[in-house]
Amino acid sequence: METLQKFVEYSQEFSILEISYFVASVLFIVGLKKLSHPDTARSGNLWAAFGMGMAILFTILFHKVKQNDGHYEGIGNLGWIFGGLIIGSVVGWVAAKKVKMTAMPQMVSLFNGMGGACAALISLMEFPHVPQDLVARYGMTNGYTLAVMLGLLIGSVSFAGSMIAFGKLNGNIGDIKAKWLRYVNMALLALLLFLVVFVLLQPEKPEMIAIYAFAILALVYGVSFVMPIGGADMPVVISLLNSFTGVAAAMGGFLYDNRAMLTGGILVGSAGTILTILMCNAMNRSLLNVIIGAFGGSSAAGAQDVDKTVKEITLSDAAILLSYSQKVYIVPGYGLAVAQAQHLCHELDKLLADKGVEVKYGIHPVAGRMPGHMNVLLAEADVPYEKLVEAEDANQEMPNTDVVIVIGANDVVNPAAEEDPSSPIYGMPVIRVWEAKNVIVMKRSMAKGYAAIENNLFYHPKNRMLFGDAKATLQQLIAEIKSL
Amino acid sequence: MDEVLKFIYEYKDAIFIIILSVFLGVEVISHVPAVLHTPLMSGANAIHGVVIIGSIIVMGHAQELLPKILGFIAVILGTLNVVGGFVVTDRMLEMFKKKKTKK
Numbered sequence: 191m192e193t194l195q196k197f198v199e200y201s202q203e204f205s206i207l208e209i210s211y212f213v214a215s216v217l218f219i220v221g222l223k224k225l226s227h228p229d230t231a232r233s234g235n236l237w238a239a240f241g242m243g244m245a246i247l248f249t250i251l252f253h254k255v256k257q258n259d260g261h262y263e264g265i266g267n268l269g270w271i272f273g274g275l276i277i278g279s280v281v282g283w284v285a286a287k288k289v290k291m292t293a294m295p296q297m298v299s300l301f302n303g304m305g306g307a308c309a310a311l312i313s314l315m316e317f318p319h320v321p322q323d324l325v326a327r328y329g330m331t332n333g334y335t336l337a338v339m340l341g342l343l344i345g346s347v348s349f350a351g352s353m354i355a356f357g358k359l360n361g362n363i364g365d366i367k368a369k370w371l372r373y374v375n376m377a378l379l380a381l382l383l384f385l386v387v388f389v390l391l392q393p394e395k396p397e398m399i400a401i402y403a404f405a406i407l408a409l410v411y412g413v414s415f416v417m418p419i420g421g422a423d424m425p426v427v428i429s430l431l432n433s434f435t436g437v438a439a440a441m442g443g444f445l446y447d448n449r450a451m452l453t454g455g456i457l458v459g460s461a462g463t464i465l466t467i468l469m470c471n472a473m474n475r476s477l478l479n480v481i482i483g484a485f486g487g488s489s490a491a492g493a494q495d496v497d498k499t500v501k502e503i504t505l506s507d508a509a510i511l512l513s514y515s516q517k518v519y520i521v522p523g524y525g526l527a528v529a530q531a532q533h534l535c536h537e538l539d540k541l542l543a544d545k546g547v548e549v550k551y552g553i554h555p556v557a558g559r560m561p562g563h564m565n566v567l568l569a570e571a572d573v574p575y576e577k578l579v580e581a582e583d584a585n586q587e588m589p590n591t592d593v594v595i596v597i598g599a600n601d602v603v604n605p606a607a608e609e610d611p612s613s614p615i616y617g618m619p620v621i622r623v624w625e626a627k628n629v630i631v632m633k634r635s636m637a638k639g640y641a642a643i644e645n646n647l648f649y650h651p652k653n654r655m656l657f658g659d660a661k662a663t664l665q666q667l668i669a670e671i672k673s674l
Numbered sequence: 675m676d677e678v679l680k681f682i683y684e685y686k687d688a689i690f691i692i693i694l695s696v697f698l699g700v701e702v703i704s705h706v707p708a709v710l711h712t713p714l715m716s717g718a719n720a721i722h723g724v725v726i727i728g729s730i731i732v733m734g735h736a737q738e739l740l741p742k743i744l745g746f747i748a749v750i751l752g753t754l755n756v757v758g759g760f761v762v763t764d765r766m767l768e769m770f771k772k773k774k775t776k777k
Contacts, residue, residue: 214724218721218724219698219702221717221721222699222702222703222714222717222718222721223702223703225703225706225710225713225714225717225718225763226702226703226705226706226707226710226714227710228707228709228710231710231713231714231717231767232764232767232768234717235713235717235720235760235763235764235767236764238717238720238721238760239720239756239760242720242721242723242724242756242760245724245727246726246727246730246756249727249730249731250730250734253730253731253734255731255734255735263735264734265730265731265733265734265735266734266735267733267734267736267742267745268734270733270742270745270746270749271730271733271734271749273746274729274733274746274747274748274749274750274753275749275753277750277753278749278750278751278752278753278754278756278757279753279757281750281754281758282753282754282755282756282757282758282759282761283757283758283761285754285758286757286758286759286761286762286765287761287765289762291765291766291769294712294716294762294766295712297758297762298712298715298716298719298759298762300758301719301720301723301754301755301758301759301762302719302722302755304751304752304754304755304758305719305722305723305725305751305752305755305759307748307751308725308726308728308729308748308751308752308755309725309728311729311744311745311747311748311751312725312728312729312732312748314744315732315736315741315744315745315748316732331677333681333684333685425712428715429715432715432718432719432722433718435719435722435725436718436721436722438722438725439722439723439724439725439728440692442725442727442728443688443724443728444685444688445728446727446728446731447688448727448728448731449691450724450727451724451725451727451728452688452691452692452695453691453695454721454722454724455722455724455725456691456692456695456696456699457695457698457699457702457718457721458699458718458719458721458722459696459699459722460695460696460697460698460699460700461699461700461702461703461714461718462699462715462718463699464699464700464703464704465703465706465711465714465715465718468706468708468711469711472708472711555708555711560711560712560715562708562709562710562711562712562713563712565709566712566713566766566769569769570769578709580708
């Protein structure tokens with residue numbers, strides 16, 4: 191009776207909190223919807239951010255937990271909470287503002303890992319709090335334990351995996367392409383799932399040490415899960431881990447009966463999964479193929495019988511060729527991003543346009559390290575949106591194009607994807623630059639692309655190489671064209 | 675079987691929300707152009723930072739030192755996810771905006 195009274199006393203605050211979660215959930219949905227249209231994307235992001243801020247604030251103000259003696263207690267430890275919020279905000283803000291556009295994918299991966307770790311920590315701390323009355327009635331076979339265990343598992347995998355993905359994109363970590371790792375991974379996953387079931391079947395709460403061990407095992411799996419996947423596939427992996435973290439967050443929502451966490455988490459979980467599949471489709475591969483199939487590495491076959499002479503082009507020849515063309519296509523890749531040459535690229539394109547040359551950009555959906563990466567970079571350099579042509583449309587225009595300049599791209603213009611069934615990238619859509627009248631490939635060296643496979647385009651009779659750093663070469667090329 | 679039914683009944687609200695949210699998530703983003711894949715991923719990344727609410731709840735009721743420390747770390751990590759995620763997304767989208775106003 192007294193409990194009820196207390197409840198009535200607080201019911202207003204409970205209602206306010208629930209309404210704020212309800213509104214936050216709606217804002218997340220509206221935000222995501224807006225994010226999927228170019229015109230409204232930015233405001234969508236702000237809407238979602240606003241919803242998040244509101245949910246956080248109202249939680250701090252109004253969240254209450256029923257204590258054992260029946261009274262309700264609000265959020266305490268405010269100093270710690272605000273301290274954490276401030277530190278996190280400052281570091282997150284500065285890091286996000288300072289990061290170079292080229293390093294964006296790593297950054298997303300890093301933030302994603304933070305979220306995963308947060309979910310895992312929550313589970314670790316909540317495990318001792320599995321309600322005694324539930325344990326007395328059902329043993330460990332209850333929804334609470336399930337949510338804690340899954341949150342811990344998924345959060346840990348997402349954290350460890352994101353860190354490895356971060357390291358790979360940053361160039362700190364290489365690939366391990368051992369076949370046996372695949373079996374180790376399957377065994378690890380099976381073991382982890384078995385352990386979840388095992389804990390659920392216990393009549394009593396297991397020792398915490400066992401849970402810590404479980405968390406460590408999950409971290410190991412996260413590492414070994416991402417390790418064998420090639421760097422070129424990292425965007426897909428990040429997107430997948432992103433949806434994992436969403437599910438882990440939803441587990442927390444289940445735990446606290448918190449609707450904002452539940453809807454937000456599941457929304458990201460499902461949207462992230464669809465996004466992952468869309469990305470895979472853009473590369474014409476299945477998700478399973480990305481995860482299990484070790485990509486690249488072993489494609490010695492098929493390339494031997496080609497006449498391997500590489501022709502170089504001098505700067506002045508390139509300048510003349512470009513200036514007297516009617517239609518030029520620029521196909522950018524990660525090399526452009528690394529060299530930070532997007533502004534120069536735009537300068538070249540304006541210079542040529544002044545000479546009456548029609549210049550367009552052929553954008554492969556997975557050029558760079560993330561889908562849409564090139565669009566973002568070129569938009570930064572003020573390249574008009576209409577000049578960016580998607581791969582399919584660009585391919586139709588290729589036969590009428592005089593010169594294609596490939597800047598720092600490799601795998602996305604590799605003819606092996608269409609001609610060589612033994613190639614690991616066979617079947618991936620590519621931009622058929624070799625159908626144009628001339629091709630100039632700007633590249634630092636003859637090194638292989640991210641998929642680590644030979645590119646026969648470089649030996650193609652129509653192709654000529656312009657070696658050097660993309661930025662320096664573009665600078666010289668621009669100077670050369672100006673002096674014509 | 676009985677257990678499963680009981681479980682479903684017990685958590686019917688959550689299950690209901692989960693199922694609807696799955697369809698919603700799929701529906702909301704299934705027509706996104708490839709250009710927006712990266713910002714969308716980043717935006718979704720920020721949204722799952724909602725896990726921070728959980729860390730605030732844990733922290734808010736932690737009494738011993740170890741949970742306090744872990745909770746503190748969790749709050750920091752969650753905030754990083756939220757703030758970093760939204761700011762990075764905004765920076766990406768800012769670039770799309772620029773060319774829009776130019777047109």
